Amino acid sequence: MEKTPNPPSALARFADGDFFYTFKRSPVAVVSFVVVALLVLAAVFAPLIAPYDPFNPASLNLMNGFSEPMVPNAFTGETFWLGTDDQGRDVFSTILYGLRISLFVGFAAVMFALVLGVTLGLIAGYIGGWVETLIMRVADVQLTFPSILVAMLIFGVAKGFTPPEYRDDVAIWVLIFAIGLSDWVQFARVVRGATLVEKSKDYVQAARLIGRSPGSIMLRHILPNVLGPVLVIATISLALAIIAEATLSFLGVGAPPTQPSLGTLIRIGQGFLFSGEWWILLFPAVTLLTLALSVNLLGDWLRDALNPKLR
Template identity: 60%
Template structure:
């Protein structure tokens, strides 16, 4: 007679469970998603390590020399080492400026997505769970905001804040202002998506059980409902990261975004655009290529994630 020995079931790590998931299998099948992830990871790494790998700090006046201004890329006959991608009119290394610009653009984009996500998820949870007048009010505000382009809303928020503060803002305040502008521009998608999911989840047995045992509404929403509605939110956040980066670049290009003392990719493009027709094409071309590559890679990842999480396509 055989004897069954019962012991503790070994727990698997989150990484091991992810490797065995359908999501990872879908990722391995998509060469385009893998290429987009590789490009995104590379650009994130370059931005993170910018102070360590850049030939110079392009915003430290002590490291700049006007004698090195407007040098072409290294492969040009007039190029000089170590300025691989050339220099601008102030002698700043374009490659270093792109690394630092990536760093700031990604920082603002990520913070903007976090702020918009917090606003939208919070309002979506409240609207979907409580319904009634609260739901109607939040959704009507969302409908009104959808009639305006996001960039227009960001411009209005940025302009009103600067007018109220009299334009007297330091660099940190300027960064948070543009983050707030982006956050207030993109919360609607989160709110509408979360509201729809919550309206389905709140009628399920686990929510009813939570009410019966006396759990408060905030506890039910945060601990039980929220984890079950986050799937679509990740897709929206990925796509909105690219939109947030473009919005920041547009505002900076128009001169209402980040200051010149801490330029992002958009500010570098605005600066280089002045020299485009004088022959110094590299000043605007390489920041533009970095911005285009970053946004394209993130968008491709967002498209793959949307399809991978769509049960109708499984």
């Protein structure tokens, strides 16, 4: 009797699938993924990679201030890959630590917006009636304002309710809340439209006939079938959230000086640009541009890969 071969593993099925084949055939997607992966790994392992702890005052030497990239300091003789800022902090190390804050805020804000938007979109599309009208009118009103202004308003109001002694401690969480609350609309609108299509299909009607609750139908039956476009929006929104965080921090209403992000580093570097210390601004700005561009290109490829009309 012949032995039945073992079924292929999930990893093997993924490697042989159309999705991975499309990914391998797109040089832009591969390069973007590699760049994003390297930046994420660099941020995660920043304490191990960074040659200095830039936010430990005991490790700073003011004599190293304004050291040019790859040029020995005139006073200490130390050489820094990307130079130092006015306080003698290694720019390469500050970028790695700032990248951690920017990525954390971006990922957390997108997850918050995704959960809120998908939940409200499912409720609006499935229940309908005055609930749908209320949710969609709130979304329409929010769309009339630029998201960065909405985030600034929410950040200012939330920070105003926070006691002054705790503002720096909760600034990052307030920033995540502000950006996430300004970006939920696009998730809700897409999920609501997809839910309107899915709820009229036979499998949903069958679930109703056997007595499934509305919550169970939305979570177990409709949600898995609307996640495709949600993933695309989430990828593109990640780049927008990172840029929004950098914009708020550049304007001085984002990450606190004790936990600087890439936007904070750009704001600091901008003050020294015209005095000749160009590297303090250039390298954080290039890092932010590279991260946002790579995530955007990866999102564009993901949108095309998940579009059945383009297959």
